[in-house]
Amino acid sequence: xxxxxxxxxxxxxxxxxxxxxxxxxxxxxxxxxxxxxxxxxxxxxxxxxxxxxxxxxxxxxxxxxxxxxxxxxxxxxxxxxxxxxxxxxxxxxxxxxxxxxxxxxxxxxxx
Amino acid sequence: xxxxxxxxxxxxxxxxxxxxxxxxxxxxxxxxxxxxxxxxxxxxxxxxxxxxxxxxxxxxxxxxxxxxxxxxxxxxxxxxxxxxxxxxxxxxxxxxxxxxxxxxxxxxxxxxxxxx
Numbered sequence: 001x002x003x004x005x006x007x008x009x010x011x012x013x014x015x016x017x018x019x020x021x022x023x024x025x026x027x028x029x030x031x032x033x034x035x036x037x038x039x040x041x042x043x044x045x046x047x048x049x050x051x052x053x054x055x056x057x058x059x060x061x062x063x064x065x066x067x068x069x070x071x072x073x074x075x076x077x078x079x080x081x082x083x084x085x086x087x088x089x090x091x092x093x094x095x096x097x098x099x100x101x102x103x104x105x106x107x108x109x110x111x
Numbered sequence: 112x113x114x115x116x117x118x119x120x121x122x123x124x125x126x127x128x129x130x131x132x133x134x135x136x137x138x139x140x141x142x143x144x145x146x147x148x149x150x151x152x153x154x155x156x157x158x159x160x161x162x163x164x165x166x167x168x169x170x171x172x173x174x175x176x177x178x179x180x181x182x183x184x185x186x187x188x189x190x191x192x193x194x195x196x197x198x199x200x201x202x203x204x205x206x207x208x209x210x211x212x213x214x215x216x217x218x219x220x221x222x223x224x225x226x227x
Contacts, residue, residue: 032213043115043201043218044154087154096142096207098167099216101154 003027003090009106012082018075020105022088025069032093033064035073037084038104044087047073051093078109113138115204115219123225129190132222136183136204142166143185144216145177148199157200160185161207192226199223 005023012018024033034049048055048062050071055062061074075082087104091097116135124130136143144167145157156169160179177187183204189196200223203216 034215043203043221046215046217049215091213093213096159096161096166096205096213098144098156098159098169099146099154099203100156101146103153 003100004088004102006086006088006102006105008103009108011108011110012075012078014080014109014111015077018078018082018107018109020073020075020086020088020107021070022073023070024088024090027068027090028092030093031090033062033068033071034089034091034099035060035062036087036089036099036101037082038087039081039084044101047086049091078107080109080111083107083109115202115217117200117202117219117222119222120220121223121225123227124192125227126192126194128192129188130192130224131186131188132200132202132224134185134187134202134204134219136185136202137217140204140206140217141183142205142207143179143183144203144205145185145187146201146203147171148201148221149195149197154201157187189224194226197224197226 035047036044038044050062064071085104142161144159148154159167163179174190179185199221201221203218205216
């Protein structure tokens with residue numbers, strides 16, 4: 001079973017920041033937080049991952065709380081092409097363990 | 112560089128038949144994982160191969176099997192197809208070696224299998 005809890009759906013206005021929360025209250029010290037997204041009828045796409053420090057790349061920022069029990073994925077300027085299902089996944093840092101997908105959050109970016 | 116390639120993209124089979132799906136990973140990636148996606152169950156892990164050896168296995172019946180070749184290409188096979196096997200089958204490749212730090216997985220577009 002997935003070890004994360006995410007809202008079922010969210011809306012965001014185009015051009016605004018999209019903030020997607022994820023709860024992972026049972027995360028262990030050696031587990032990372034990964035984010036993937038799946039645009040309709042495509043394979044999931046890797047976005048970002050982190051352990052305890054905040055991370056940023058060209059796609060998004062990941063903010064992890066100090067106690068690591070929750071995190072927020074931030075898309076700074078959402079576009080219509082960011083409409084997708086976003087998955088937050090907790091995963092051990094080594095050993096290539098499988099990705100365990102939950103239901104994710106369906107983000108709708110509205111013009 | 113080229114991404115993960117899955118063939119065929121679409122497939123229609125009859126109950127009781129068997130099917131083989133193919134996945135070519137990103138060049139240099141030695142790990143290939145397979146996932147099944149259905150509206151009811153979501154994305155579920157089937158199995159993972161690394162250097163021709165099955166390294167992880169999900170909770171699927173023995174009708175689902177796979178293999179990996181020396182060039183890292185992988186195939187999955189489903190025998191005695193059931194209506195419930197209709198799904199999007201996704202393949203992901205990564206460079207993660209055993210006991211190495213995990214890296215991101217790159218997914219293909221998937222093969223949509225319809226069993227009638």
